[in-house]
Amino acid sequence: MSVKHAISRGLEMGRSVFQLGVLKPVARLAAKFRGERLRVGPPARSVQPQTFLPYRYRYYRMSLSGLAAQLQSLGFRRFPGTGSPRNRAVFLAFGLGLGLIEQQLEDDRRSAATCQEIQAVFRKRKFQNPLKPFTLGYRLEDYMMGKQIGMGCDAAVYEAAAHLPAPGERRECSLVELVSGGKDGQGEHEALRSGSIASYPLAVKMMWNLGAGSSREAILNSMSQELVPASPLALKEETPAPVLDGRFGGTPRRVSAHPNVVRVYRAFTAEVPLLPGALEEYPDVLPPRLNPAGLGSNSTLFLVMKNYPFNLRQYLQAAVPSHREGTLMLLQLLEGVDHLCKQGVAHRDLKSDNVLVEFDSGGCPRIVIADFGCCLAERDRALRMPFNNRCVNRGGNASLMAPEVATAVPGPGMVIDYSKADAWAVGAVSYEIFGRPNPFYRPEGLDSRQYQEKQLPPLPARVPTDTRLVVELLLRRAPAKRPSARVAANILHLSLWGGSALANQDTASMKSIADWLLCQSAVVLLRGRGPVTSSVEVELQRCFLANLDLEDLNTAMGFLLFGREQQRRGVLAN
Structure with a gap:
């Protein structure tokens, strides 16, 4: 039982106890004195009941420990003639219970303060991207285009490099220096790395314009969702600045x-x-000046990004990640989804084709979520979209649409909540990460509208137990029973690095977790000062510490300990 539930149950119990032990005797006493006033005879001095209830009520509201002390005192001081043994036992037991709750609250307050201090330290250390200050790159002529490296339903992607400025012409660095130094993809992944990335460190995504018009304002408004992950300097500053409107007018x-x-x-x-x-x-999306049968407009939107060796689907076709690498990849997806949710963005088209892969200095896969053309990112929507009619677009890939989205029925006042939809898609993609076919890809796959959780195929036995637990939780049909991306990520963080704090699940407490968090913070800070064995792991640990929340952490620990207990009972039963 959580502390909030315990307090509410305790207050309800206390209210009942007061009504039985205090209010009813007072009412009987007041009725007795009112009866004496009606008697014929010399006026007698009436003793009014003491007005102690409001004072004590304020005292109890101010101090839970004071309430516990008062109830314990009443339980000891009530004489046989003034109360039944049952009432005395109730006062004593309730007082002792409130004392235990007060101790737990004190521990939680200290743990919450620890989490807030750690969070403040790591939130100041923002993610440093490899981009250096520059002023180039706002024209297509600034880039040397290479071969095509990808194509989707609404764009084509080409490798590119930025032209170097003439010597002495500008002091700002070129876009060619955008990629950080050092080799990517050492070890077993070296053969997978594209050899042209060193020559073409950038990728240019050319959107297909099939009706937005050729004016800059019309193009930016029509494709504004693609600008959700754009840096502050992505658009060239102009006067007046273009006003962008999303799909719903915001x-x-x-x-x-x-x-x-x-x-x-x-x-x-x-x-x-x-x-x-x-x-x-x-050919069909080209403008008529390039293809007489083409339907495209003369101008379109171009996006410049970092060039990644391949997407997740291509990587998994060429390599089999280890169980630890697979867990780290799943954790990175959850961290990315949590970051989007915290900023009010739902991707709505999360699949292996829209996840890009590169490698850190230790050869560990680093993944990023890309392609935001189907995202919900309106400022006034908060991950909720009105679903008044069937013409409203619910998202991208129908096979990986969360149950609450796929089963939504349009109507007046109907709203689709996307707060946990991307987390569900991460659970489905995790099957591909661990070497299994995605269970929701049709025609043989399950239908997200009507599948049962027991129909989900098992993951390979090599996958860690805690990771399998997270996948099972993410694929729960009911959003209320499904953890958020933050809670699911916390489960994996605790599983990967919280071994000492959770070694004995019978004695694991928030105090032990808080002590472990302090040690973990010191380790991560020291790692940042010296050589780093795996920058992916350091980035993940920083994300974890920068997003600490006591309630989410407590929920994650409850899921983890429950899963381990179920596993232990299953092993003993076998």
């Missing part, structure tokens, strides 16, 4: 930098060029 949000969310460094409009493979791959 200005779309912008998310801050995060290690597991893609960053758009430049966004500009330009005429559609005839790039390699255009006439063969996407």
Whole structure:
């Protein structure tokens, strides 16, 4: 039982006790004196009951420990003639119970203060992206275009590099220095790394314009969702600045930098060029000046990002991550989704094709969430979208649509809550991470509208027990029973690094967790000063410590300990 529930139950019990032990005797006493006033004879001095209830009520509201002390005292001081043994036992037991609750509250207050202090320290250390100050890159002519490296339903992606300025012309660095130094993808992943990334460190995404018009304002308004992960300098400052409207009429949000969310460094409009493979791959979306049968407009939106070796689907086809790497990849997805949710953004099209992969200095896969064309990012929506009719777009991939979204029925006042929809999609994608087919891909897969949780296929035995627990929790049908991305991420953090604090689940408490958090904070801070074995793990630990919340942590610990207890009972039963 949580502390909030215990307090509410205790206050309800206390109210009943007061009514039985205090208010009713007072009422009988007052009735007795009122009867004496009606008697014929010389006036007698009437003794009014003491007005101690309001004073004590204020005292109890101010101090829970004071209430416990008063009840314990009443339980000891009530004489046989003034109260039944049952009432005395109730007063004593309730007083002792409140004393225990007060001790637990004191421990929780200290733990909450510890979490807030740690959170304040790590929130000041914001994610440092490798982008350096520069003023170039607002024109298509600023880039050397390479080969096509990807194509979706609304865009084509090409590798690119920025032209170097003439010597002595500008002091600002070029976009070619955007990628941080050092080799990526050492060890077993070296063969997977694209050899052209060193020559083309950037990727240019050319959107397909099929009706937005050719004016800059119309293009930016039509494709404003793509600018959600854009940096503050992505759009060139102009006077007057363009006013962007989202799909529902509100200005779309912008998310801050995060290690597991893609960053758009430049966004500009330009005429559609005839790039390699255009006439063969996407002739219908070209403008008539390039293809007489084309339906596209002359200008469109271009987005400049970092060039990643491959997406998650391509990586999993070429490599099998270890169980620890798979757990870290799942944790990175949850951290990215939590960052988006905290800033009021629902991706709504989370799948392996929209997740990009690179490697840190130790060869550990680092993943980022990309492609925000289907996202819900209106400033006044708060992850909730009105669903008045069937013409409202519910998201991208129908196979990976959360049950509460897929089963929504349009009608007056109907609203779809996306707060846990992306977390559900992460649970489905995790099957691919651990070497299993996605259970919701059709035609053989399950239907998210009507599947039962017992129909979900098991993950491989090599997957850690705590990781399997997280996947099972994420794929629960009912959103109320499904943990948020933050809670699910906390479960994996506790599983990966909280071994000493959770070694004995019978004695694990928030105090032991708080002590472990202080040690973990010191370790992460010291790691940042010296050589780092795995920057992915350090980034994850920083994200965890920067988002500490006592209630979420307590919920995660409850899930984790319950899962381990169920596992222990299952092993003993077998």
